[in-house]
Amino acid sequence: MAKRRFIGGEIILKALADQDVDVVFGYPGGVTLPLYDKIGQQNRTKHILVAHEQGAVHAAEGYARSTGKPGVALATSGPGATNTVTGLVDALMDSIPVVCLTGQVVSTLIGNDAFQEADTTGITRPATKHNYLVKSTEDLARVIHEAFYVATHGRPGPVLVDIPKDVILGEGEYVGPEDVLPKSYAPQIKGEKASIEEAVELMASAKRPIIYAGGGVINSGPKASKLLTELVDMTGFPCTLTLMGLGAYPASRPQFLGMPGMHGTLEANMAMYQCDVMVNIGARFDDRVTGKTDAFSPRSKKIHVDIDPSSINKNIAVDVPIIGDCTSVLRDMLRIWKAKNLKTDKPALKKWWAQIGKWQAKDSLGFEQDDGPIKQQYALSRLRELTRGDDVYVTTDVGQHQMWAAQYLHFEEPNRWMTSGGLGTMGYGVPAAMGVQAGHPDSKVVCVTSEGSLLMNIQEMATIAKYGLPVKILNLNNNVLGMIRQWQELFHGNRESECDLSRGPDFLKLAEGFGFVPLSASDPAEVDDAINEMMRIDKPVFLNMAVSRDENVFPMIPAGAAHYDIVLGPNDQRAEVDDDDMMMA
Amino acid sequence: MAPRKKPRKTPTKAQLDAKAEPQEHTFSVLVANEAGVLARVVGLFSGRGYNIDSLTVSEVDEEEHLSKITIVTTGTPMIIEQIRAQLERLVPVRRVADLTVEGPSVSRELALVKVKGRGEKRVESLRIADIFRAHVVDSTNNSFVFEIVGDTGKLDAFIELMQPLGLIDVSRTGVVAIARGAEEM
Numbered sequence: 001m002a003k004r005r006f007i008g009g010e011i012i013l014k015a016l017a018d019q020d021v022d023v024v025f026g027y028p029g030g031v032t033l034p035l036y037d038k039i040g041q042q043n044r045t046k047h048i049l050v051a052h053e054q055g056a057v058h059a060a061e062g063y064a065r066s067t068g069k070p071g072v073a074l075a076t077s078g079p080g081a082t083n084t085v086t087g088l089v090d091a092l093m094d095s096i097p098v099v100c101l102t103g104q105v106v107s108t109l110i111g112n113d114a115f116q117e118a119d120t121t122g123i124t125r126p127a128t129k130h131n132y133l134v135k136s137t138e139d140l141a142r143v144i145h146e147a148f149y150v151a152t153h154g155r156p157g158p159v160l161v162d163i164p165k166d167v168i169l170g171e172g173e174y175v176g177p178e179d180v181l182p183k184s185y186a187p188q189i190k191g192e193k194a195s196i197e198e199a200v201e202l203m204a205s206a207k208r209p210i211i212y213a214g215g216g217v218i219n220s221g222p223k224a225s226k227l228l229t230e231l232v233d234m235t236g237f238p239c240t241l242t243l244m245g246l247g248a249y250p251a252s253r254p255q256f257l258g259m260p261g262m263h264g265t266l267e268a269n270m271a272m273y274q275c276d277v278m279v280n281i282g283a284r285f286d287d288r289v290t291g292k293t294d295a296f297s298p299r300s301k302k303i304h305v306d307i308d309p310s311s312i313n314k315n316i317a318v319d320v321p322i323i324g325d326c327t328s329v330l331r332d333m334l335r336i337w338k339a340k341n342l343k344t345d346k347p348a349l350k351k352w353w354a355q356i357g358k359w360q361a362k363d364s365l366g367f368e369q370d371d372g373p374i375k376q377q378y379a380l381s382r383l384r385e386l387t388r389g390d391d392v393y394v395t396t397d398v399g400q401h402q403m404w405a406a407q408y409l410h411f412e413e414p415n416r417w418m419t420s421g422g423l424g425t426m427g428y429g430v431p432a433a434m435g436v437q438a439g440h441p442d443s444k445v446v447c448v449t450s451e452g453s454l455l456m457n458i459q460e461m462a463t464i465a466k467y468g469l470p471v472k473i474l475n476l477n478n479n480v481l482g483m484i485r486q487w488q489e490l491f492h493g494n495r496e497s498e499c500d501l502s503r504g505p506d507f508l509k510l511a512e513g514f515g516f517v518p519l520s521a522s523d524p525a526e527v528d529d530a531i532n533e534m535m536r537i538d539k540p541v542f543l544n545m546a547v548s549r550d551e552n553v554f555p556m557i558p559a560g561a562a563h564y565d566i567v568l569g570p571n572d573q574r575a576e577v578d579d580d581d582m583m584m585a
Numbered sequence: 586m587a588p589r590k591k592p593r594k595t596p597t598k599a600q601l602d603a604k605a606e607p608q609e610h611t612f613s614v615l616v617a618n619e620a621g622v623l624a625r626v627v628g629l630f631s632g633r634g635y636n637i638d639s640l641t642v643s644e645v646d647e648e649e650h651l652s653k654i655t656i657v658t659t660g661t662p663m664i665i666e667q668i669r670a671q672l673e674r675l676v677p678v679r680r681v682a683d684l685t686v687e688g689p690s691v692s693r694e695l696a697l698v699k700v701k702g703r704g705e706k707r708v709e710s711l712r713i714a715d716i717f718r719a720h721v722v723d724s725t726n727n728s729f730v731f732e733i734v735g736d737t738g739k740l741d742a743f744i745e746l747m748q749p750l751g752l753i754d755v756s757r758t759g760v761v762a763i764a765r766g767a768e769e770m
Contacts, residue, residue: 121621126632130676133620150676184617185676192594302598309595310670313663317598 008137008168009038012101015144017044018177021072023063023438024048025056029076030116031103031165048438048467051459053080055431057087057158058457060098062435065418066393068221070097070151071435077103078116081123081162086425088127088158093422094244095219097156099147100128104164107135120162129157134164137172145180154187155308156219187307191324191332199279199303199320200337206277207348208355209237212260212289215244215421216282216306218414220326225249225414227330228281234334235344238356240268242283243406244421251410257356258365261289262557263403266364266566267356269555272297273563274355280304282326285315286422295562305329364555364568365407373548374524376401376476379531380408380448383474386531391443393436395419397429397453400482403553405448427456430473434460437469444535446472451501452481458510465515465540472534472541473516475507478549486552511542522546595670601662609638610665610685611657611692611762615770617677618644618652625675626654635660635668639694639737639759651679655692655761680770684762692762696740697722698731702751710750717743728753 006014012035016024023046028036039047050056053075060071075084081102091098105114121133130150132143143161151159203209211232217224225248232239232255239249240260249256258265260272272278272289278300283289285304290296293315302318304311305326312321322329369378394409395418396402402419411417418436420428433447454475464471481499488496508518517539521530527545534543556567567574616622623642630637639657644650658668665683672681684690698719700710707727714721714731717739723730733743737760744755764770 122624125621125625126628154674184679308670308674310667310674312595312670313598313601313666314670317601317603317663319598321595321597323595 004174005171006174007034007038008140008163008170008172009035011137011140011172011174012144012163012168013038013042013045014174015141016072019145019148020069021045024072024074025050025059025063025435025438026074027053027056027076027080029080029103031077031105032074032168034165034168035103047074048434048463050431050463052457053083054087054427055434055457055460055463057084057091057098057100058425058428058431059435059438059460060100061087061091061094061096061428062395062418062432063439064096064098064435065218065432066415066436067439068415069439070099070148073098073100075100075102076116077105077120078118080116081120082118084160085124085127086423088124088160090420090423090425090428091158092127092129094420095156095215096158097151098158099144099151100158100160101144102160102162103168104133104162106166107164108166110164120160124160127158128160129155131160131162133162134167137167137170140167140172141175142180145175145177146182148177149180149182150185153185155216155311188323189307189325189328191305191322191329193332193336195320195322196329196332197336197340199322200333200340200342202277202301202303202320203235203237203279204337204342204344206237207345208271208275208352209235209277209279209349210257210271210275211235211237211239211279211281212242212272212283213239213245213248213281214242214283217245217248217326218282220282222414224282224327224330227327227334231330231334234337236349237279237344238271238353240264240272242286242289242421243419245283246406246417247411247414250412252412259406261286262291262559263407263553263555264289264557265407266362266555266568267359269557269563269566270359271356275300278302280306280318281330282306284311287315290315291557291565292560292562297563362568369524371524374522374527374545375551376404376478376547377408377551378524379474379476379527379545379547380404382527383446383448383531384409386528387444387446387535390535392416393418393440393443393445395429395432395436395445395447397447397449398424398426399450399453400478400486400551400553401448401450401476409448426453429453430457430464430471431460433471433473434464434469437464437471438467444470444472446474448474448476450476450478450482451507461511461514461516461540461542468539470538470540473511473543474534475542475544476547477507477544478547478551480549482551483553485549489552490556491558507542507544511544516540516542519543520545596666601666603661603663605662607659607661608665608685609657609659610683611655611690611760612669612672613682613684613762613764613770614654614656614672614678615645615680616652616654616675617679618650619677622652622677623654625677626656626672629671629675630656630658630668633667633671635664641759641761655759657760682764682770684764687764689765690762691765692736692760693734694737694740694758694760695732695734696744696755696757698733698744698747698752699728699754700731700747700751701728701753703727706750710747713743713746713750719743
């Protein structure tokens with residue numbers, strides 16, 4: 001049967017509809033005009049007109065992370081495309097499925113330094129998981145479907161499709177997703193049985209085990225988090241979750257030790273250091289987690305589950321590598337454990353938990369709110385308590401507030417926490433919140449930010465207001481680039497350099513100008529009311545909270561130091577890990 | 586089209602000697618011959634700080650639009666393993682073989698060597714070329730261009746011997762390599 005022929009712009013929209021895309025974040029331009037003409041004549045796929053293309057990609061990321069579906073961004077050629085680069089690298093580093101469509105100048109002009117021409121596929125080659133330049137309208141549908149396949153299969157990531165104007169205007173055949181078979185990309189989903197058997201036997205023999213899980217569990221889908229929870233509960237092992245993995249195991253459970261790494265808890269870091277069996281599920285031994293690799297968990301046998309073979313043995317060589325999707329491998333782990341009727345070493349575990357209890361007793365996240373300025377830890381603890389059990393999604397920007405949010409907000413389920421982990425992109429929070437809200441119109445979305453990051457993509461507040469998305473921005477305003485100030489204080493002789501942000505602007509006026517409801521708080525006594533009011537108002541709300549300028553994020557393992565070098569508080573207050581702790585092995 | 590090879594086993598810590606010295610490895614990489622594929626492979630090496638000692642590329646299957654890239658690189662076992670895993674995850678890459686570890690292989694390189702000289706030196710260069718089974722592919726009354734094929738070591742030796750005899754220019758193809766025996770890649 002002859003297939004019907006369509007104009008390129010129609011093919012793009014048909015392909016998006018067949019990929020079940022409900023919303024696209026985009027910005028029009030010269031070469032994408034014929035596509036926008038078609039967008040305007042349909043209402044299957046909603047288009048959200050952002051204010052900047054970087055915002056479009058972060059919004060697509062927020063949408064993807066909170067829904068589990070790929071996010072879609074659309075930009076024009078040249079500056080439109082180059083503006084997407086930061087968002088693409090962000091999605092690459094955090095393994096977020098994003099499909100970015102960019103317009104390109106007419107094929108015959110490519111390479112001629114035409115108006116608004118940039119070598120988009122060249123520029124984004126190392127910024128994407130894969131990218132395509134579509135040469136003919138006949139290839140358009142196939143390439144778009146393949147892009148969605150590559151973005152969402154294996155380790156997810158951003159895929160860019162660059163489409164010249166003549167391809168958008170030309171005529172071609174439409175093929176559906178079912179007719180497109182990716183030629184060569186076939187990631188391994190199922191882990192090798194022998195390795196999984198070896199892993200569970202090692203786990204059963206462990207005397208000081210730890211489960212260290214990350215974003216791979218979240219990316220694998222909600223089922224993976226359920227299976228992880230089942231594994232942790234069945235074994236009685238302690239569990240730590242990376243910044244990307246928060247929510248994969250419920251934070252309220254006693255077996256949760258908090259986050260490991262540079263700003264992780266004492267108990268998580270010491271348990272990582274002292275363990276004899278480490279079970280890494282979907283994490284990647286990032287330098288912010290390992291610290292000094294030579295001194296990283298020196299006495300443990302390590303199991304590493306990852307869908308990407310290049311993540312294994314990259315930073316830390318492991319004893320039992322398992323390549324596969326977390327859901328599949330966790331299911332097999334549980335099944336094999338039960339089939340072999342394996343038992344944990346209960347007396348050893350009891351001793352291990354007693355040791356962990358000693359570290360927990362040091363209360364490494366403890367703080368005291370006095371009647372001075374509001375402490376960020378206090379504000380976020382109150383946000384956690386006042387929204388407990390509610391349908392809330394949280395995004396953050398990058399810096400001190402991000403680390404405090406990771407420490408003090410607790411997540412009971414996956415996909416509730418959106419933060420820029422790998423790239424650490426200031427300016428991520430506001431557009432990401434917009435994307436989350438677009439995917440969850442009836443839920444509450446809070447963007448925890450601070451004035452440095454906020455100003456990097458503040459223009460998207462206009463978009464949020466225009467579409468009436470009831471995003472809540474909590475601006476922990478300390479008038480300083482807090483993490484920069486903290487490092488200057490601790491590692492650069494307490495000399496502040498170019499980190500002061502007391503310049504303003506007047507955020508309340510600005511918020512009002514953007515169409516947000518402005519709220520403010522500056523006294524600890526006002527915090528609860530302000531947060532309650534922010535959560536209650538069903539409109540875009542901006543809560544400017546004046547907070548302490550001098551607060552530092554603790555615990556802290558200085559960059560490149562070992563886990564036992566953890567600093568718990570001001571004045572170089574050390575963990576005082578005693579020799580007995582160190583000699584446990 | 587030949588399917589992808591069965592996934593290989595990822596090495597364990599015990600198999601990756603952390604203290605081993607960097608070693609030269611020859612990779613054979615079968616890729617879809619599409620725009621930008623060479624840039625992807627080369628960009629991977631430069632972006633992650635790996636060395637390229639030699640690189641060759643050419644289409645090998647016109648029907649399936651497949652090209653083969655031969656890369657000679659140097660690294661510790663952990664780096665070599667990373668290079669391999671990173672190559673394998675590129676979408677247009679079909680197969681990666683580390684010819685240095687996967688059984689015996691043959692490798693060849695071709696060089697064109699220009700020597701300028703008269704008299705005894707000119708005669709001597711011809712004599713050495715004969716020993717190395719190099720052919721004269723261009724000749725003037727005061728120069729030769731020799732074509733020589735062999736492994737890298739043989740070419741290096743020939744070029745070194747030509748140095749005092751009036752060597753003025755060299756072009757080398759870089760290494761191409763293939764596994765010995767009857768099996769396909």
